[in-house]
Amino acid sequence: MEQVQLTLTVNGTRYSRPVEPRCLLSDFIRHDLGLTGTHVGCEHGVCGMCTVLIDGQTARTCLTFAVQVDGAEITTVEALGTPAKLHPLQQAFWEKHGLQCGYCTPAMLLTAVELLNNNPNPTRNEICEAMSANLCRCTGYQTIVDAVESAAAAMKGEAR
Amino acid sequence: MKPAPFQYVRASSIDDALAGLAGHGDDAKVLAGGQSLIALMNLRLVRPAVLVDINRLSDLAYIRQENGTLAIGALTRQSAVESSDVIARLCPLMAEAIRFVGHRPIRNRGTVGGNLAHADPTSELPAVAVALGATFVTRSQKGQRTIAADDFFVAPLSTTLASNELLTEVRIPVWPAGQGWAFMEVSPRAGDYALVGVAATLRAADGVCQSGRLVYSGVGPRPIRVAKAEQALVGCSSGEATFREVAEIAAGQVEPSSDFHATADYRRDLVRALTRRALMVALDRCQKGA
Ligand SMILES: Cc1cc2nc3c(=O)[nH]c(=O)nc-3n(C[C@H](O)[C@H](O)[C@H](O)COP(=O)(O)OP(=O)(O)OC[C@H]3O[C@@H](n4cnc5c(N)ncnc54)[C@H](O)[C@@H]3O)c2cc1C
Ligand code: FES
Ligand code: FES
Numbered sequence: 388m389e390q391v392q393l394t395l396t397v398n399g400t401r402y403s404r405p406v407e408p409r410c411l412l413s414d415f416i417r418h419d420l421g422l423t424g425t426h427v428g429c430e431h432g433v434c435g436m437c438t439v440l441i442d443g444q445t446a447r448t449c450l451t452f453a454v455q456v457d458g459a460e461i462t463t464v465e466a467l468g469t470p471a472k473l474h475p476l477q478q479a480f481w482e483k484h485g486l487q488c489g490y491c492t493p494a495m496l497l498t499a500v501e502l503l504n505n506n507p508n509p510t511r512n513e514i515c516e517a518m519s520a521n522l523c524r525c526t527g528y529q530t531i532v533d534a535v536e537s538a539a540a541a542m543k544g545e546a547r
Numbered sequence: 548m549k550p551a552p553f554q555y556v557r558a559s560s561i562d563d564a565l566a567g568l569a570g571h572g573d574d575a576k577v578l579a580g581g582q583s584l585i586a587l588m589n590l591r592l593v594r595p596a597v598l599v600d601i602n603r604l605s606d607l608a609y610i611r612q613e614n615g616t617l618a619i620g621a622l623t624r625q626s627a628v629e630s631s632d633v634i635a636r637l638c639p640l641m642a643e644a645i646r647f648v649g650h651r652p653i654r655n656r657g658t659v660g661g662n663l664a665h666a667d668p669t670s671e672l673p674a675v676a677v678a679l680g681a682t683f684v685t686r687s688q689k690g691q692r693t694i695a696a697d698d699f700f701v702a703p704l705s706t707t708l709a710s711n712e713l714l715t716e717v718r719i720p721v722w723p724a725g726q727g728w729a730f731m732e733v734s735p736r737a738g739d740y741a742l743v744g745v746a747a748t749l750r751a752a753d754g755v756c757q758s759g760r761l762v763y764s765g766v767g768p769r770p771i772r773v774a775k776a777e778q779a780l781v782g783c784s785s786g787e788a789t790f791r792e793v794a795e796i797a798a799g800q801v802e803p804s805s806d807f808h809a810t811a812d813y814r815r816d817l818v819r820a821l822t823r824r825a826l827m828v829a830l831d832r833c834q835k836g837a
Contacts, residue, residue, distance in 0.1 A: 391555060408555035408598070411589070430548040431586040438652055444626070445652035450585045454555055455578075455602060501651070519737050520650035 391454050397422065398466035406453045413437040415453035416463060424464040424493050428522070435521030438494040439463050445501045445520070464493035467500070476500065476538040485534030487525035494521045499535045509539060550588035554597045558604060561713065565688050567599040568711040577601055577713060579622060579661035582653050607660075607715060610634060619717045621660025629654060637721045639832075640679065640746060644671040644730040650738040660714045663699070666706045666769070669740045673700055674770040675730065676717065678746040678762040684716040693718075700769035726750050727833025729825035732764070733817050735808065741765055742809045743817040749829035751785035759829070761793075761822060766803040766814055773800045776822070785830050787823070794822035 390405040397420060404419055416425045416439065428434035430449045437448040440462035468474035476499050479485065486492045495518060502509055502517040509517070514535045515528075523531060558564035568575045575597040578584060587593045601607065607622035610633050617637045619628070628634050628645045635642045648654055648662065648671055662672045663683065676683075676696040683694045687709060699706050708714060732744030744764040750757040759780045762772045776797035783789040803814035 388552060389554065407552070409550045409552050409588075411549070411585075414549075431589050432582060432653065435650070435652065441655075444655040446656050447582075447652050449589065450581050450653075451656065452555075452578075452581070452585065454557070455581070455600060498652070516737065517651060520652050 393453055393457050395456055395459050395461060397461045398463060408452060408454050410453045412439075412448035412451040412453045412456060412461075416448060416461070419453075422463050422465055426490055426493055428490070433522075435494050435498070436491060438497050438521065440497055440501065443501075443504070445498055462497070462500075464496055467496060475541045476503075476535070479534040479538035479541060480531070483530050483534035483537055485526065485531045491521055491523040491525075495523070495531055499538065502535070503539055503542060507539060507543060509535070511536065514539075548589050550585070551591060551594040553595055556597060556599045558599055558601050561604060561607070561686060561715065564599050564601050564604065564713055565686060565711070567597065568713070569688050571597050571711075573710045575599060575710065577661075577664070579664075580624070580653075580657035581661075582649065582657040583661065583665045583667070601713070612637060612721065615721050617719045617721055619659050619719070621658060621664075621714045621716060623659045625649075625654035625657045625659060625662065626651065628659060638679070638719055639722060640728040640730055640748065641672070641675050641719075643728070644675045644744075644746065647671050647730070647732055647734070647738075647741065647744070653738075659717060663717065664706060664708060664714050666700050666702075666704055667740065668700075668703050668767060668769055669742070669744070669765040671730065671732070671741070671744055671746075671764060674744060674746040674762045674764040676719070677770040677772055678748060678760045679719050682718040683714055684718060685712050686715050687712040691715075697772070702768045723750075725752075725833060725836050727829035727831070727836065729828035729832070731821045731825045731828075733821065743803070743814050743821060745818070745821045745825045746770075747822070747825040747829050749780070749785075749826060749833050751830055751833050754784055754786075756780040756783050756785045756789065759826070761797060763797075763801060763818060766801040766818060771801060773797045775800050780826075785833075787827065790823045790826040790830075793826065794819045797822045 393406045394403040426436040428436035432450045468477050556567040576595040578598045578600045607620040609620040681696040727749040729747045732741035734741040746762045749759040779793050798815045798819040803811045805811045
């Protein structure tokens, strides 16, 4: 099978690997790099679980071939925080019960990162619109929206 | 859920892309944002032998004004349209419609050209292009041609583009002063493909409608322009009574079909309601702009 050499940066680390052109970026991240924080649900663009940041912008990795991101910078959920020092969004998801099973959480977090980068002061409606890119089968969404609201306030240094 | 193997060609120029497409017939496909194509490939509904990736053709990603025309490069990302001041000023109908296209992550990668070439009959941009009399510029190894939006869309996922032809640019007349607009749709969930959408424009002065365009998505195999309803606007008083009559005509003219998502009758009801509402909003904007 024909392979193409791929060089990219993921969470600050440079990788160079041969890939088959048909390899989805989601599979490359999970199987080749072993970064299993990026989840896979539907594999046809509907659920949003496979969301990462490509050069700072959210994208569905099941609708991107790995070969397409040669030279790009990818951010996955693994880059956000550590158990000892959670990212303010992770902290807020924890405090506001923004997750139950956690399957959608990596996508929700990265979607919120992009939203707050572009718009540090979103209205509740704007949060709903952004987060609607991803399905959640557990929470009923309200606590996710609460968490993003709370994180936005925290990230501006306001009291929660 | 994995795509079948294919030969990957990363085009570094338009000529390069055209060379990659040539000689493969329907077996070669252009890869733009991939937001429709890769989904279809994952489901193995399409299995191209060759994919020509045009994502490095940055000279096909632009939004610019050229005299009386707004020119949008085919590789312009949908999210770039969404955040463009030029689009907001020169094509407010498209600015309004683009927000209904999928979700932000899809618009970050999905392109204007890919959306139009994909030709989904429930898609927003094809209806906008037809409503505004857009022209599509294409290139193949035989040269350049232009296609009127009205002649471009043939059937679901089918256009008059040849298999070795690249859509390069969309050209739209710059917004005429004083023209009102509205894009509205109903979809089961935000970001999903709509059941029915309407792209409406309206010109009115001194309480009389002068002209309008009404183009619908989701009620036929391609964007459907309802000329009878447009004609019924002309010369009538601008207001809800007229708009109700026009909406009735539009609902009578369209021939939607029933499917898993909605019945034909419900779609007809949506045409009626959306037409009236869209014309009300368009009138309001027309008066504010005057
Ligand atoms: C969950 C989800 C929801 C969506 N919701 C909507 C929605 O509500 N409304 C909507 O309109 N769309 C929606 N989309 C589709 C989205 O807008 C796609 O981006 C778009 O249809 C295709 O654009 P693309 O650039 O991704 O093209 P691709 O997927 O790369 O290509 C699509 C087709 O066009 C051809 N093509 C692409 N560019 C060119 C070119 N320059 N010249 C010739 N042929 C070309 C390709 O060969 C292919 O056949 C949705 C997608 C997803 C996954
Ligand atoms: S796995 Fe990518 S959108 Fe569902
Ligand atoms: S927490 Fe289970 S899917 Fe969202």
